[in-house]
Amino acid sequence: MWKKRRRAMYNFLYPQWFFLLLVIPLLIWYDIYYFRKKTPKIYFSNLKLLKVIQKRNSIFKYLPIILKCLIILFITIALARPRHTLERREHTTYGVDIMLVIDISGSMLAVDFRPLNRMEVAKQVALDFINRRRDDRIGVVTFATFAHTLVPLTNDFNVLNKVVSGITIAPPGRDQTAIGNGIGIAVNRLKDSPAESKIIILLTDGANNAGQIDPIQAAEIARTFDIRVYAVGMGSHGLVDFPFVDAFGRRRYQQVHIEFCIDTLHRIAEIGGTGRAAMATSTQELQAIFDEIDRLEKTEITANVHFEHREMFIYFLYVAVALLFIKIMTRSLFRMSLP
Numbered sequence: 001m002w003k004k005r006r007r008a009m010y011n012f013l014y015p016q017w018f019f020l021l022l023v024i025p026l027l028i029w030y031d032i033y034y035f036r037k038k039t040p041k042i043y044f045s046n047l048k049l050l051k052v053i054q055k056r057n058s059i060f061k062y063l064p065i066i067l068k069c070l071i072i073l074f075i076t077i078a079l080a081r082p083r084h085t086l087e088r089r090e091h092t093t094y095g096v097d098i099m100l101v102i103d104i105s106g107s108m109l110a111v112d113f114r115p116l117n118r119m120e121v122a123k124q125v126a127l128d129f130i131n132r133r134r135d136d137r138i139g140v141v142t143f144a145t146f147a148h149t150l151v152p153l154t155n156d157f158n159v160l161n162k163v164v165s166g167i168t169i170a171p172p173g174r175d176q177t178a179i180g181n182g183i184g185i186a187v188n189r190l191k192d193s194p195a196e197s198k199i200i201i202l203l204t205d206g207a208n209n210a211g212q213i214d215p216i217q218a219a220e221i222a223r224t225f226d227i228r229v230y231a232v233g234m235g236s237h238g239l240v241d242f243p244f245v246d247a248f249g250r251r252r253y254q255q256v257h258i259e260f261c262i263d264t265l266h267r268i269a270e271i272g273g274t275g276r277a278a279m280a281t282s283t284q285e286l287q288a289i290f291d292e293i294d295r296l297e298k299t300e301i302t303a304n305v306h307f308e309h310r311e312m313f314i315y316f317l318y319v320a321v322a323l324l325f326i327k328i329m330t331r332s333l334f335r336m337s338l339p
Contacts, residue, residue: 204231
């Protein structure tokens with residue numbers, strides 16, 4: 001997958017020429033203090049005549065020195081060789097195509113990752129992972145009793161962030177756990193991908209109890225297409241707090257036991273080529289698991305950088321020549337003289 005980036009900037013090829021600008025203060029000092037002291041003096045018998053001359057030339061008194069300084073400034077800039085540089089950066093990503101397969105069954109409402117429930121924590125960690133994989137294509141599948149593709153493989157991270165942030169629990173009656181279906185849809189999205197590396201990250205908190213595809217069979221199908229499967233379980237062992245609404249419409253919690261089969265996840269990971277499943281019982285542990293996956297699945301990038309330079313010195317040289325012409329003309333037209 002090719003990506004192109006362009007960046008424009010200005011620079012100088014020979015910036016050492018700017019030391020020449022130190023001449024300007026010396027020139028001003030010479031013109032104002034030294035040169036004027038040596039100007040010949042003429043004595044006038046009528047002071048009114050002197051006032052007329054002074055008034056006539058006061059506007060243009062400093063014009064010659066201003067023009068000299070500007071000429072030196074623009075010549076210096078021209079000598080420094082200003083350039084407009086366009087950087088073209090092209091890189092090929094031998095990418096990782098990733099499908100996030102996220103459990104949205106009813107058990108994800110359990111509040112053992114306080115103060116948040118499992119679903120909210122899963123979304124936070126998934127969003128953080130997505131925003132660190134800017135050179136990859138990522139897709140999202142959710143599953144409960146049924147599995148659906150929320151986002152096909154894309155590098156539109158605005159869409160990914162918006163969709164993942166809006167994931168909700170499946171409605172009652174369709175809130176069982178079809179792990180095999182979730183993996184199967186993800187495999188279907190990845191199997192024709194041209195990416196060098198293809199992975200599925202399965203995030204679930206329960207045991208498979210729905211769907212037409214067995215999770216082990218789904219993992220074997222993934223292996224036939226060289227798709228690695230990371231299996232991540234989340235949730236505490238034993239009794240966990242689960243929300244319900246009492247007869248008065250108040251939100252309450254009761255402790256329930258949520259069935260979990262880590263052995264199935266281990267088998268999925270083993271077949272999927274990633275070793276063993278990972279288990280998280282806290283937000284920090286889940287974040288650490290995704291950090292490790294991020295570290296293991298690095299994207300290889302081959303970059304080519306090209307620079308295009310457009311010389312700008314000629315324009316400053318034109319301005320310097322124009323100012324020199326103006327200086328010659330003003331010296332002829334506005335030379336101080338007696339009436």
